Amino acid sequence: MTQVSAPRAGPRIQVPMAMLAELTHRCPLACPYCSNPVDLVRRSGELSTQEWVDVFQQAADLGVLHLHLSGGEPAARHDLEELVAASTGAELYSNLITSGVGLTEARLEKLAANGLDHVQLSLQGVDHETADLYGGYKGGFDRKIAVAGWTVKLGLPLTINAVMHRHNLSTLDLMIDLAVNLGARRLEVATVQFHGWAEKNKAALMPTREQVQKAGEMVHAARQRLTGVLVIDYVPADYYATYPKACMGGWASTSLNIAPDGQVLPCHAAPTIPWLTFDNVRQRPLKEIWTHSEAFNAFRGDEWMQEPCRSCARKAVDFGGCRCQAMALAGDAAATDPACSKSPLHADLLAAAEAASSTRDADLTYRRMPALKQPARTHNA
């Protein structure tokens, strides 16, 4: 990896559209595919209310339009209502990304009154059994259904966010029906990405090629049937695809993530690239970080690319794929994403995916905070 070019010769710096604020890593659920880092930030390290309020204003000044309030479970923050009000004050479009656990009807009413724009609710399955198994939280499903009802009653737009994997991908049709019945305006179907905790559960979660193909057909048919009823956004599995996904519309071009402790990341998985260094909003203004942070400039534009990406016509379309996947699978974050059929590692990846997808009875590793040294102190919300 070569040195980042001087700002003058460097790639054009765009105005970011969206910011994901990981308000906390605390979460009552324990999804085995959680995208949080395996190294979770504790409550004591989280930014304070005032620090978040300040970051929201800085983001708005930078040109950010959409603010995604995420986690962990954002409702684990008792100041969530205040944070939503601050987002509204900064004229940001606020999106609450929640598991639903920790929300009550009264809290949701307060959030709506404070200007919350959109609720995105995760569903781990279409019934108690699967949802509670994959959420690792008993009773979670009922709570989610209740939250969906309150959201729709308040008139707020509801998105159902469904993470699909080998054990639930064939129920995608049921998930689509459920979203319609709940009154959702939008459904986001994401095939599990093997970063974070999911990496540990590849054998248990990897879908089969046939499942992925069928899922694509189901989405296509549902989109036609449900035009004007439900908008469906679909992130297919890239393991069996010809070309990789376009990473975030280009590294450091449209969005940024703030970790619970104030670290500013180009993407949630960026810390898996060991040589990147990240700035923190506690030390540096957001605008300066967006413009000058080493982590943001590392893969801005296409100067950093190697072959086959460098001379590929698709480099402006998919930006060489996912940097974190290149890191994980090729051992080089600047390599061509092995999900691309032009990558020399593609055949191996495909074989590994197919092997993993035919593993039987693999155990799940649920996400959890690491055990504390002194057993007397707990950090529960």
Add this chain to the structure above:
Amino acid sequence: MTTEIPETARPRLLKGVRTRFDKARDTWLLLAPERTLELDAVAAAILAEVDGVRSFGEVIDTLAAKYDAPRERISADVRTFLSSLVERRMLEIDVP
């Protein structure tokens, strides 16, 4: 696909869908769940009249007067644009 919109129907942006002028990009935008639409002059002018109170017919009349353009053309533009927002679940048309 264009939705039938009777002249008496009242179009309104759904909650969670709103216009906003963006200084950083010097343009009008429509913000919706996970979507940002850049509004051109025509689209912005149409949405400026859509308030959930006035009927589709009234919106067309207002625009035709304001921009001194033939009613049929305005009507076609408005219908096409509003239908595209209905398909995207951003707008609803209340038929009385």
